[in-house]
Amino acid sequence: DVVMTQTPVSLPVSLGGQASISCRSSQSLVHSNGNTYLHWYLQKPGQSPQLLIYRVSNRFSGVPDRFSGSGSGTDFTLKISRVEPEDLGDYYCLQSTHFPLTFGSGTKLEIK
Amino acid sequence: QVQLQQSGTELVKPASSVKISCKASGYTFTSNYMHWIRQQPGNGLEWIGWIYPGNGNTKYNQKFDGKATLTADKSSSTAYMQLSSLTSEDSAVYFCARSVSYYFDYWGQGVMVTVSS
Numbered sequence: 001d002v003v004m005t006q007t008p009v010s011l012p013v014s015l016g017g018q019a020s021i022s023c024r025s026s027q028s029l030v031h032s033n034g035n036t037y038l039h040w041y042l043q044k045p046g047q048s049p050q051l052l053i054y055r056v057s058n059r060f061s062g063v064p065d066r067f068s069g070s071g072s073g074t075d076f077t078l079k080i081s082r083v084e085p086e087d088l089g090d091y092y093c094l095q096s097t098h099f100p101l102t103f104g105s106g107t108k109l110e111i112k
Numbered sequence: 113q114v115q116l117q118q119s120g121t122e123l124v125k126p127a128s129s130v131k132i133s134c135k136a137s138g139y140t141f142t143s144n145y146m147h148w149i150r151q152q153p154g155n156g157l158e159w160i161g162w163i164y165p166g167n168g169n170t171k172y173n174q175k176f177d178g179k180a181t182l183t184a185d186k187s188s189s190t191a192y193m194q195l196s197s198l199t200s201e202d203s204a205v206y207f208c209a210r211s212v213s214y215y216f217d218y219w220g221q222g223v224m225v226t227v228s229s
Contacts, residue, residue: 039215048207048219049157060217092157096214100173101147101159 002026002095006104012112019080021107023093028073030097037096040069040078043106044089052091053078080109114138116208116220123226124198131194132223134208141189142166145211148182148193151222152204162211163191198227 003026013019029036038056041049051060053069056076066081080087088111093104119133134146148160161172165184172180179202181194195202206223209216 035214037214041216048222049216050219051215051217054213054215054217094157094215096211099171100175103157103159106156 001100002029002098002102004093004095004102004104006091006093006107008107009105010108010110012110013080013083014112015083015085017083017112019083019087019109021078021080021091021093021109023071023076023078023104025074025076025095027098029076029095030073036072038069038071038076039094039096040067041092041094042087042089043092044086047089049092083109085111114210114218116210116218118206118208118220118223121224121226123228125229126199126227128198129194129196130198130225131192132206132225134191134193134220136189136191136210139210141184142186146182146184146191147209147211147216148180149207149209149216150204151207152201160193160206165189165191195225198225200227203227 005024007022029038036056040053043049052063052067057069068079070077091107115137117135122130124130142165145162145164147162150158160176160180163170163182163184170182184191203226208220210218
């Protein structure tokens with residue numbers, strides 16, 4: 001299985017500040033069709049995960065442009081600028097290039 | 113608007129089975145894969161498998177082979193997951209999620225399954 005290593009585990013940030021989360025995969029996430037299937041989710045307390053970014057860098061409908069994704073191959077990053085209270089929760093990366101699909105272990109974004 | 117409405121909390125006994133549901137609305141049920149994901153208490157997310165309601169095809173994470181069985185009823189736009197031979201390890205929240213182009217865009221609210229005697 002592809003192992004998704006997410007860091008840091010916990011990320012204290014100040015409101016209005018910037019956060020950066022890393023996700024590294026144990027093998028390349030480039031599919032044979034040329035696409036890279038790496039996505040980012042936010043799970044707020046007591047809720048189901050919600051899609052933020054799909055295929056590395058595409059913001060899902062309604063997601064503020066404060067969220068941005070980048071990366072390639074095995075190394076990916078989610079950046080959140082001007083952090084707001086509604087951004088707090090657990091962030092997960094997901095790879096769907098290889099079976100079985102696997103998630104990162106999560107990063108808890110909390111207020112400093 | 114796309115909605116996935118899951119069934120309610122389950123308290124079940126060890127060695128028994130449970131079947132949970134996920135009713136889809138707001139889109140053509142047979143045109144998208146439906147996935148199931150497990151979240152054990154305080155833990156991250158694990159992918160269980162998918163079903164394509166259009167033809168009933170399924171694919172499972174090998175870890176859940178024999179544990180989970182996915183089915184779908186086109187007439188009611190409802191996907192089901194049956195979990196068998198339950199142990200305390202199966203106590204978790206189970207989500208259904210629709211996929212489009214290899215990512216999950218909409219999720220159900222989750223079903224908490226507690227296995228206890």
